[in-house]
Amino acid sequence: MSQNQKTVGVIGAGMIGVATASFLQRAGHDVFIVEPGNPGEGTSFGNAGALNGSSVVPMSMPGTVRNVPRWLDDPMGPLVIRWSYLPALAPWLIRFIRSGTPDKVRAQARALRGLLAPSIATLTPLMRDAGAEDLVKRVGHLFVYRSEESFRKESPAWTLRRENGVTWDEFNADELRQLEPNLSRDFVKGVLVRENGHIANPHRLVNALAQEFCRRGGRIERRRAIGFELDGNRLKGIRTDNGTLRADAAVVAAGVWSKPLAAELGNRIPLETERGYHLMIRDPEVVPRIPTADAEGKFVATPMELGLRIAGTVELAGLKAPPNWERARVLLRHVHRLFPALKESYPEERLTMWMGHRPSVPDSIPVIGPSRRSPDVIYAFGHGHIGMASGPMTGKVAAELVSGATPSVDVAPFSPERFG
Numbered sequence: 012m013s014q015n016q017k018t019v020g021v022i023g024a025g026m027i028g029v030a031t032a033s034f035l036q037r038a039g040h041d042v043f044i045v046e047p048g049n050p051g052e053g054t055s056f057g058n059a060g061a062l063n064g065s066s067v068v069p070m071s072m073p074g075t076v077r078n079v080p081r082w083l084d085d086p087m088g089p090l091v092i093r094w095s096y097l098p099a100l101a102p103w104l105i106r107f108i109r110s111g112t113p114d115k116v117r118a119q120a121r122a123l124r125g126l127l128a129p130s131i132a133t134l135t136p137l138m139r140d141a142g143a144e145d146l147v148k149r150v151g152h153l154f155v156y157r158s159e160e161s162f163r164k165e166s167p168a169w170t171l172r173r174e175n176g177v178t179w180d181e182f183n184a185d186e187l188r189q190l191e192p193n194l195s196r197d198f199v200k201g202v203l204v205r206e207n208g209h210i211a212n213p214h215r216l217v218n219a220l221a222q223e224f225c226r227r228g229g230r231i232e233r234r235r236a237i238g239f240e241l242d243g244n245r246l247k248g249i250r251t252d253n254g255t256l257r258a259d260a261a262v263v264a265a266g267v268w269s270k271p272l273a274a275e276l277g278n279r280i281p282l283e284t285e286r287g288y289h290l291m292i293r294d295p296e297v298v299p300r301i302p303t304a305d306a307e308g309k310f311v312a313t314p315m316e317l318g319l320r321i322a323g324t325v326e327l328a329g330l331k332a333p334p335n336w337e338r339a340r341v342l343l344r345h346v347h348r349l350f351p352a353l354k355e356s357y358p359e360e361r362l363t364m365w366m367g368h369r370p371s372v373p374d375s376i377p378v379i380g381p382s383r384r385s386p387d388v389i390y391a392f393g394h395g396h397i398g399m400a401s402g403p404m405t406g407k408v409a410a411e412l413v414s415g416a417t418p419s420v421d422v423a424p425f426s427p428e429r430f431g
């Protein structure tokens with residue numbers, strides 16, 4: 012090994028960890044992944060698969076605070092907070108609301124755009140090498156509205172997108188019908204962002220990248236990371252539930268489960284789960300050609316390899332509470348309103364449901380940068396709603412930080428130190 016080559020352990024085999032490990036390997040390092048389960052079976056498993064360069068809009072926007080009473084009131088709304096979890100959530104929620112000032116959201120959107128705009132271009136060489144290029148479709152992303160007024164209500168979000176170079180085409184009711192004949196006539200306005208794409212099977216994509224990583228000599232250590240062995244501020248190894256793995260550098264990419272690992276290294280990161288659900292219909296009567304987002308319902312219907320996936324909504328209830336499967340079932344009612352040719356109910360064998368944990372920080376921008384205790388440990392977590400889309404560039408940047416190379420995007424906004 013040359014002097015700059017390191018033994019690097021990547022903690023977590025979700026989209027972020029696998030992308031990071033792939034780029035580290037290409038930079039010539041000796042790389043292993045620490046993962047107790049199988050690659051791609053965490054949050055990267057069941058998401059909506061959107062690879063949207065346009066997803067620059069933070070979750071907390073000016074005026075968000077006005078919505079909190081409604082979130083506490085409607086258990087089937089697009090965003091809910093479980094009352095019992097409110098005391099534990101309060102500090103995060105306060106930071107979340109405070110991060111929604113006009114200046115802050117503008118800076119957050121700019122930072123996100125740097126990770127998101129090159130998403131597909133950054134992923135492409137990895138997919139090509141893994142023989143998985145067929146999994147990414149570039150047909151755009153369609154946002155639909157029931158009225159011009161509801162579109163106007165979202166104008167702050169569209170302004171942020173425009174300011175960051177996102178372009179789109181608008182469609183009236185008739186044009187929308189031609190674009191997507193199966194769409195309900197209740198929708199009268201459509202916005203198509205053509206630069207966006209989607210993954211036809213996120214689980215298979217992460218797996219294909221992980222397999223290619225192993226084919227190139229990478230190893231997956233089936234263990235759980237529990238901490239770090241340091242000598243002063245230099246990393247000696249990753250402690251696991253089954254012994255210590257020697258490493259010169261490490262990347263923490265364990266999604267929502269990264270919090271205790273960062274705490275051990277002196278960073279108290281306000282990382283919270285934004286739980287989301289999906290419902291999949293096998294052999295659906297109709298499938299949209301383009302992933303379609305019901306802007307008001309806050310869910311996306313994505314055509315996938317194994318059926319139609321309806322995914323979205325946010326539930327703030329912590330890591331431990333059991334899933335509320337009614338929140339997944341309700342997506343069926345919502346999608347029927349979007350595509351009336353779909354049924355309102357299906358036999359159980361044609362449906363699957365899933366719940367996942369979005370790893371979310373209050374300001375909606377991921378945590379990418381060195382740990383407080385050791386420059387040898389780099390964080391790459393906290394990707395919230397956009398980890399699939401921002402994963403490729405995060406992986407590239409995290410690998411650059413490990414190598415001591417100039418990062419492809421300015422990492423200052425992602426600093427773990429911003430939380431104090």
Ligand SMILES: Cc1cc2nc3c(=O)[nH]c(=O)nc-3n(C[C@H](O)[C@H](O)[C@H](O)COP(=O)(O)OP(=O)(O)OC[C@H]3O[C@@H](n4cnc5c(N)ncnc54)[C@H](O)[C@@H]3O)c2cc1C
Pocket residue numbers: 022023024025026027028045046047048049050051052053054055056057058059060061062063234235236237264265266267268269285286287288289322323324366367368369370392393394395396397398399400401
């Ligand atoms: C309903 C829903 C829809 C979504 N839709 C989209 C979308 O359309 N587009 C988009 O870009 N994003 C979307 N997301 C968000 C996206 O799925 C996440 O941001 C992304 O998957 C996070 O990836 P990750 O690698 O950080 O985490 P994960 O995929 O959760 O991976 C973390 C891995 O770390 C492992 N791990 C945990 N603890 C340890 C430990 N101690 N040691 C070692 N390994 C450990 C876990 O087993 C897991 O495999 C959606 C999320 C949800 C819930």
